Amino acid sequence: MAEEGRQPSMTWLFFSPSGRIGRLPFFLSWLFWFLVGSVFLMQMLKNENEDTALAFWTLALVASGILSTVSIAMLAIKRLHDIGYPGPLALCLFIPVLSPIVFIALCLWPSVKGENEFGSPNDGPGTRSQ
Template sequence: MAPEGRQPNMVWLFFSPSGRISRLPFFLSWLFWCLIAGFMVARMAANEADETALGLWTLAFVVSSLVSLPSIAMLAIKRLHDIGYPGPLSLCLFIPVLSPIAFIALCLWPGTPGPNEFGAHSDEPGPGTG
């Protein structure tokens, strides 16, 4: 369990590069962002005849995309930390040909058992975060 003051929370999960996360939280977080994007696209398609509603849903889609991109990078960094690799490899998720391969690898590759240089345990903030 994380020491007092360093408890995992949603802000840490989605927007912090420190610590480690295991496969399930990584996959479920990606699924969350995919569901948000899918909902926005469905609303855009349902309102294509109404210019005002279409414009608002398009704006909501753009804003959610701008929020999800850094979040996805932070999730990938923490997942790479769990495996024992450095965070900059997360850039592979933004290369179109490598993206599906990297995503599948991060979902299936088991994490390092026990402590590693990025944290003592999976699914908690790393050292030095508060």
């Protein structure tokens, strides 16, 4: 467990379900994963006639896809905590018809003011209330 008052880390931001994050960090983190996938896809298209390079970039795209899926689920859980809802609702992001609606809602829904059952606003690791 992290120490009280410690600054949030990138590992906490991308891969931990605890705490809360606001709208901007949620959107920027999602945008980061979108750009990573886009770079790998661009490299695949650029190297479509070279078997070795295509295999490498395809593997990189698949790996980033797995990492980004896990990360976006953790980000959605923290964002749901920030608006006062339980984390399991993040599963709605995996329902094809609902996912764009849920994503837009998570980007636009304002944070709960003050502390809630998931901690204080913009909590990092170790600052979650018990």
